Amino acid sequence: MTGLSPSPTRRQKVEQREAAILRAAQAIFIEHGYDGARMADIARRAGMAEGTIYIYFKTKIDLMKAIVANFWSDLTIGARAAGRLEGSALLALRSLAEFHMQALIEQFEVIELTQSLRIFAPGETDSRQDMRIYVAVFDDIYRRGIDRGQFCEATPVWVARDLFYGTLEYSARTMRLRGSEDTGLVIDILVDVFEARFGVSETGQPAFEAGEYKRFAERFEAALERLESLPDTRS
């Protein structure tokens, strides 16, 4: 331990160097991928010797973990803001979907780095934890929807969450491959599905259970037919 308060200029210097390393590393990792990135290149780009990096980050993997953790915590802040819409939970979900899709497409390089982490540091709990926190933003909105009677309680939250993030993630990946970036359609249909399948009718029951819509439509048609065949007794 040094004195109780090391000079602020010193602390600032340390923070600046750490930030410089992170900036340089992110650029090099994105450019060459995790294993293609050489620590020597990162050091040169950050304007310091190779050994210096090891004072700030114990290993190459630790360096990457820090980058990825920063990324997800920033993203979580954005997602919370996007989901804080007042009004129906469905609108908040649409807003979250738009934010998420945008991030997946614009910052896909960093998200690929996240996947590299899974491969190079298997069994790590930290990075999973970051994602879990991010993904919980959905849960909050969905639960709010249940509380307000906008979503049915019958479906476990995790199924809805898997459908939500799974569809968006897969779609973003295939969009990148196709070069298309028309995120509107998937989001429309996804929100639609949430409305139709997880939404709640006035009675507090799910709008439609499995196969229910068909029976519903049949009753509707039959009832209408009968109604229309009757004489009008009004006025």
Added chain:
Amino acid sequence: MTGLSPSPTRRQKVEQREAAILRAAQAIFIEHGYDGARMADIARRAGMAEGTIYIYFKTKIDLMKAIVANFWSDLTIGARAAGRLEGSALLALRSLAEFHMQALIEQFEVIELTQSLRIFAPGETDSRQDMRIYVAVFDDIYRRGIDRGQFCEATPVWVARDLFYGTLEYSARTMRLRGSEDTGLVIDILVDVFEARFGVSETGQPAFEAGEYKRFAERFEAALERLESLPDTRS
């Protein structure tokens, strides 16, 4: 070139050795991950010298590519069989979903290797191609459903495909993390969504367009109310 027909025993030997390398490599890759696997270990396990492997596979990445390609082509055969169910396209989709989910969970180690490939051999088209062929099994079933009037034409196939595979893949991943393996619920709900959102009513229109179900329900309720307030004119 040797003579027109090199002795079969020789050719067989070569094939056996290639198979031995692939078997050993798959085991070592799964055990230690791509970068954790040492060529020396693979060679020892296959019962040959390190240099010998390089006669059969130009690089470590090529070796992995071969393993992954074999895996996907086997899986495609299974998926085609699962989707060849007669009867409704919806049943075929359910069967495909069950097969896919089973594979994702049981053979997740190999699927993780596929993801390693993306990271260690970026920009490779081969492995993408394998997956594209596999994924096309869905397209065939879905198009058959459209032809037979079981699915509406309004939704592009790719959106339905993204929703299908995205949900299953994401769900399989989170199930692994949770340790649960109850695939039934997700599949039920997914098939349900396909029926409710992409299914076709008798009129050839989608069962429910965006927001449509709400207007439908309102008309239904209003009509029923009116019907019930009328005197019964029968008998």
Added chain:
DNA sequence: GTAAATTATGAGTGACAATCATTCAAGCCG
């Protein structure tokens, strides 16, 4: 101003993929 403590440096080390000169064995013909 100088000793003590902290931080920076880059040549050096070990691990590992990939190479290649050399050894080995199978098939073929007399």
Added chain:
DNA sequence: CGGCTTGAATGATTGTCACTCATAATTTAC
């Protein structure tokens, strides 16, 4: 059997790169 040809097998060697550590530079303390 025994030389001859051709392709396969070998493992010591090379090159690369993450990481270390003895030393140098710089800052702090008194």
